[in-house]
Amino acid sequence: MADKKLLLIFRNPPFSDSSNKDTLDIALACSAFDIPVSLLFLHDAVLQLIKGQQSQALQQKNLINTFKALAMYDIDQLFLLESDLRRFALSTADLTVNCQAISESEMATLIRQFDTVINL
Amino acid sequence: MIISLLIYASQNSGQAEQTALRFTRSALAQGHKIHRVFFYGETVSGISSLKVIPRDEIDITGQWLDLAESDDLDLVVCIAAAVRRGVLDQQECDRHNRVAANLVAGFNLSGLGQLADAILSSDRLLTFGN
Amino acid sequence: MNRDKLLSLLDNEGYLLDLSSWTKSLAAELAELDNFELTDQHWEVIETVRAFYLAYEISPSMRPLVKAMAIKYGPDKGKSIYLMKLFSDSPPKQAARYAGLPKPLNCL
Numbered sequence: 001m002a003d004k005k006l007l008l009i010f011r012n013p014p015f016s017d018s019s020n021k022d023t024l025d026i027a028l029a030c031s032a033f034d035i036p037v038s039l040l041f042l043h044d045a046v047l048q049l050i051k052g053q054q055s056q057a058l059q060q061k062n063l064i065n066t067f068k069a070l071a072m073y074d075i076d077q078l079f080l081l082e083s084d085l086r087r088f089a090l091s092t093a094d095l096t097v098n099c100q101a102i103s104e105s106e107m108a109t110l111i112r113q114f115d116t117v118i119n120l
Numbered sequence: 121m122i123i124s125l126l127i128y129a130s131q132n133s134g135q136a137e138q139t140a141l142r143f144t145r146s147a148l149a150q151g152h153k154i155h156r157v158f159f160y161g162e163t164v165s166g167i168s169s170l171k172v173i174p175r176d177e178i179d180i181t182g183q184w185l186d187l188a189e190s191d192d193l194d195l196v197v198c199i200a201a202a203v204r205r206g207v208l209d210q211q212e213c214d215r216h217n218r219v220a221a222n223l224v225a226g227f228n229l230s231g232l233g234q235l236a237d238a239i240l241s242s243d244r245l246l247t248f249g250n
Numbered sequence: 251m252n253r254d255k256l257l258s259l260l261d262n263e264g265y266l267l268d269l270s271s272w273t274k275s276l277a278a279e280l281a282e283l284d285n286f287e288l289t290d291q292h293w294e295v296i297e298t299v300r301a302f303y304l305a306y307e308i309s310p311s312m313r314p315l316v317k318a319m320a321i322k323y324g325p326d327k328g329k330s331i332y333l334m335k336l337f338s339d340s341p342p343k344q345a346a347r348y349a350g351l352p353k354p355l356n357c358l
Contacts, residue, residue, distance in 0.1 A: 004239055004240055006239060018161065019128075019161070022128070022160060022161050022201075025200070025232060025355070026232060026235060028308075028311070028355070029231070029232035029233055029235065029236050029355070030232075030235075030236045030239065031313060032233070032236070032311050032312070032313065033233065033236035033237070033240065035236060035239060035240065061307065062307070065305065065306045065307040065308070066306060066307065066308055068305070068306060069302075069305070069306035069308055069310075069314065072302075072306070072310070072313075072314035072317050072318060073311075073313055073314050074313065074317075116239050116244075116245050118126065118245070118247055119247060119249070120128050120160075120161065120247065120249050200355065214262075215261075215262045215263070216262075231355070232355075
């Protein structure tokens with residue numbers, strides 16, 4: 001089987017629908033099949049990476065711990081847009097995981113590097 | 121070309137699953153091979169044999185089955201998505217001590233590994249989402 | 251604990267129903283049920299998967315388990331072949347079972 005690089009795009013805010021968890025589950029499953037996985041967080045999806053979230057009050061399982069586990073699955077290519085950081089007045093230091101901030105034009109180049117892109 | 125589909129749309133809102141079905145027919149008619157159709161997320165709720173569709177509406181699940189029969193499609197339903205939504209085959213019904221199995225015959229429950237395999241085995245994976 | 255009592259604590263696949271009821275002695279009883287001997291090497295793996303779950307709320311599959319073992323016990327124990335020799339079944343599944351954790355998802 002040919003090598004395939006996979007990009008997963010997150011677009012939805014935390015604690016909204018199940019798409020963030022469903023996308024994360026695809027990442028973990030594909031990593032078990034030795035598919036190199038990268039993640040791109042767009043718009044409100046960036047908010048789920050902010051440090052110090054307390055999901056207990058919502059009686060929801062916190063995805064933040066799973067995001068922290070990604071490095072253990074060799075998923076360490078995480079991207080987000082500089083413009084989204086500016087919009088929310090955030091810096092990458094505010095986030096739980098290491099992300100690279102890129103411009104819109106770099107995003108276009110990035111997406112073209114992947115064989116498969118999933119955007120639930 | 122070898123193509124797989126990932127279907128992630130609710131049957132009750134929007135056209136995405138209908139579009140996926142029409143895409144599949146059209147791709148098959150043009151000689152492409154459909155490696156697998158993977159049902160994930162809310163789509164899975166509709167693959168229940170307890171569902172009743174009004175007579176004058178279209179049963180999309182039945183249309184997938186027709187296509188599976190004529191063109192030997194591999195229809196795989198994500199097991200984690202299904203179990204959490206109460207869509208069970210006999211094995212899951214027994215495992216979780218539930219009263220009835222309701223997964224539509226012709227669809228198979230399996231893990232996300234089947235999606236990973238579809239990515240590796242196909243030239244293209246198309247997502248039909250919301 | 252007698253066999254029926256022990257079985258009543260498990261789901262149909264042998265995983266603990268109530269994760270908070272786990273103790274080391276319960277793990278030992280589970281292994282005894284399988285006629286499986288837990289050595290110090292096995293306990294290292296069981297403690298590693300428990301620590302992983304506490305940190306990440308997820309039972310590790312093979313790759314992260316290997317990585318976690320390597321971080322804690324060095325490269326010789328951080329190898330899938332080492333874990334395969336230690337456990338008869340799939341190492342992530344068997345270790346999760348004795349560690350009282352949910353069955354790991356997406357395990358090959």
